[in-house]
Amino acid sequence: MINTDQPITDPSNDKLGRKIFAEEIASGLVNSFKDNNESIVIGLSGNWGSGKSTLVNFIVQEIEKLSKSEDQEVIVVRFNPWMFTGQKELQNIFLKELLTKFRAKTAKLKDLSEKLSEFLGHLTWLKYVHPGTGEAVKDVKEFLEGVNKEQDINELKQDIDKLLIESKIKLYITIDDIDRLTPTEITDIFQLVKLNGNFANTIFLLAYDQKVVAQALTRQFGENGSKYIDKIVQVDYMIPNISRNTISRIFGDTLLNLFPDGDLKNLLEEEIESIKEQDFVKYFSSLRDVYRFTNSLKLRLSSVYKDLNLYDFLRLEAMRIFDFDAYEYILKSKEELIAKKEGASNMLGIEPAGKRSLIEQTSFEKTTQNILIELFDIGDFGYFQSMDEAGLIKHRRLANKHFFDRYFNLQLGDFDISERIFDKFIDDSSIDEKEEILRQMNEKDNLVKFLRWVELKCNDVEIGKIKDIFSAALNVCEKVEYKKFSIFSSGSDFDFLINFCHKLLEKVNGIEEKRGVILERLRSKNGIFSFVDYYLSDTLMLVKIRGDENKSTYNYLWSTLYTGNNEIDEAFFDEILQLQKDSVLSLFTNHFNGTTLLNEDQLLMIVPLMNNYHAEEFNAMFPELIDDDKKLLKYIWMSAKRSYRTSVEGTFFQLSELQFLPGLDKELAKERLINTDKDDLDESEKKVLNLYLKAYSDGFIQNKYYDIEDVDKIIEL
Structure with a gap:
């Protein structure tokens, strides 16, 4: 709840132990003044916010409680100094409040009320009361009807003291928040107390910050304000600082x-x-x-x-x-x-x-x-x-x-991602929910930024959560088309997701634990693999090949999974190799059957391995891959894309026999292509046709690169 700046009245809410301090002060006042008729001014001094108003409340409550137990009648006047606009009005309101209290009491105060009215009327400055207090002036004039204005003020003062003594009533007057007033108003308050502080049976209880009040009085009188306070206040209680x-x-x-x-x-x-x-x-x-x-x-x-x-x-x-x-x-x-x-x-x-x-x-x-x-x-x-x-x-x-x-x-910009999303993605979501979050990030073009931050936030994440994030990212990657030539961050969008998984796996401690994450993923496919699964196995085998050839694997995916120790590596990479073979057969067969079609860049990776690992099956299915001229041209184009060069003039492609994909016969291809109906070909297919025939006529020379737009433009290395 919101805490207000209101003083406490209920001691049960006393958090500072002020109740005990209040009881000590109240007990001293009641016991010390019950048998005499003296007046006194008490000061409660404390810093702003130290609980002065609360202390005043507790003191008054305790005074009323103790006085009742002693059969001592008291009147408490809580005078609010904020309700005036000058010293003359201040005195007027102060005495009027006393009158109101007296007249509300028993008949024995009737004479005291009348005497106080006379005293008020004989203050010669009354006619100068601020114009804004017309009602107060009117009330006072009613009190003053029939009063002899020439009567001596000192005599009236003595009469009032006598009546206060005879009534045996103790008058407690509290004035709080003095330090919140202006310097002039603070001075007026102390002048008021000086004028009225010697009434019999009267105790003034003033609450203020001594430093603030002393500065105000010094400013007003040009002398030490603390000494002026000492002249008015007989007893000054310092409120203890809060520890x-x-x-x-x-x-x-x-x-x-x-x-x-x-x-x-x-x-x-x-x-x-x-x-x-x-x-x-x-x-x-x-x-x-x-x-x-x-x-x-x-x-x-x-x-x-x-x-x-x-x-x-x-x-x-x-x-x-x-x-x-x-x-x-x-x-x-x-x-x-x-x-x-x-x-x-x-x-x-x-x-x-x-x-x-x-x-x-x-x-x-x-x-x-x-x-x-x-x-x-x-x-x-x-x-x-x-x-x-x-x-x-x-x-x-x-x-x-x-x-x-x-x-x-204190609010997220359009480019920012809420921490709630990061927390949910990493710690509190299923794999399906993680995939949905990634999909939403991708729709908002925030996927790259999101995963980079996830990577940084996963340093101390437990392995179970790493596995789920790993799986979710790869599942999303399955829905992203693999494009060898698309530019997205440091690679294609596909490459970025794979690289994210690589960096995520690095946060898993222990080589066997890392390997376990990948094997768990691939084993779970039960022989029905996606291109992502193949890509995992292929990049893992590439690390092993480079390592076995004593080539650096520093910047390669999954580099930490290769140790160079055959005893440690053999079983893992043997299983990866078998999974790669299985994934190649699964993908090629599904493409051939039309179940899951692969794009050109994917086929370019799968076809050579299909021929290496499963030559019999490949040879049986290959003829259907090029059973019409359009398919043949696509197969030739895939071969050409295996080697290219870029320059300021464009992109140039090589077409040598060494880069032919398996099964391509150069003579049979030439015979089919020179007899093809060019009217059935689109512009891209015609360009591939021209490239093939030009390379054929040149003898399929290595290091000769042709401009696909104009095959007569050549770069030779």
Whole structure:
């Protein structure tokens, strides 16, 4: 709930132990003044927000309670100094309130009321009362009918004192919030108390911040304001400062009570002890500070806690409320403060390691400097780092350039992705749900960005979740067409998803565990493979081939799955090889039957392996692959695409016998093509026809590349 700035009246809600302090003061007043008729002015001095108004409430309650037990009649006048606009009106309203209280009491105060009316009438400055108090003046004039205005004021004062003494009523007058007034109004209040503070049986209880009041009085009189207070106030109680432990405890309790049961409250309960120890809690010096901060959190935290780092948000929010200059400094100094890689510097030439020094050179208080260091001094991205870029992103830190603006916008831009989606995708969704999220990301052109962030956020994710993400990404990849020549990020969209799975697998600890993720995927297909499954096996075998040839595998997919130790590698790669053979046969057969058609780029990879692994089946099915001239031209084009060169003039293709796909007979192909009806061919097919006939006439020479648009344009290497 939102905490209001209202003083407490119910002692059961006393969080600061003020009730005991109030009982001591009330007991002293009641017991000390029950047998005498003195007047006294009591001061309650405390900092702004220290609970002065609450203490006044508790004191009054205890006075009334003790007086009742002692059969002592009391009148309490709570005088509100905010309801006046000048000293003359102040005195008028003050005496009028006393009159109202007296007239509401028993008949024995009738004479006292009349005497007080006479006293009010004899204050010669009454006629100068502010024009805005016409009703008050009218009421006072009614009180003054028949009063002898020439009667001596001192005599009236003595009469009033006598009546107060005879009535045996103790008059308690509280004046609160004095430190919230203007310096002139503060002076008027103390003048009022000076004029009226010597009535018999009268106790004034004044609540104020002594520093504020002393400054106001000094400004008004040009002398030491504290000495002026001492002349008016006989007893001054200093309200104890709230201890750091108490503030921390109340802050923690208040924070936990802000939100209903749910994820946010559970998170706060888990982190509350650590939160209470944070440097930003030092900003709180009163309950008012605590409530000011927690009220802001009530309105803001629930909508952003999953998108931002909880601790960084609390630090920044505390700075926004209690040190806005530092908050603006962060905004203006983004380039200097955000994390940089080792050896990199920002436009101002500040190295990452210089952030602490930069912050310590500011003029901010030590608490603020410490918070800034907590936010931005995260170490270099080098050997001795405290957190690398992946850690900053995973933990949604303010120091990361991708998250910085979120903290100040507190809403997601069109290009941003909610942390709720990341959390659901990684931790709380089925494989089907993960696929749907990826589909939605792809529709919004956010797939690449999303998966790059998922990769960074998966550093410490358990293997079961890695497996599910791995499967979901490959399932989506099955729906993405493999295109050798399409450009998408660092490769085709297909390539990007495969590379994501490769990087994801690197986050699994242990080579056997990594291999297990892939084998589990391929074994689960039960002989019905997709092109993605083949591609997995093919890229794995490529790593083994390169490794066995003592060639570098550093930048190759699944490079860490090859150790070079036959004892460790043999069983795994033997199974992968068999799975590759099975996938090739499955894919080629389904394509031949029309069950699952492969595109040209896919066939280009499958056909040679089909001939190598399953020559008998390939030879039986091959004739149907080229049983008409259009199919033959497609097969020739696939062969030509195996070797090409690009230049400023265009793309040039080689067509040599070495790059012919299996089964292609150059003479039979020539005879068919010179006799084909060109009117049945489209423009692309005619270009392939011209390329073949030109290469044939040239003898299918290696390193001779033809422009597909004009085969007479040639590049020879």
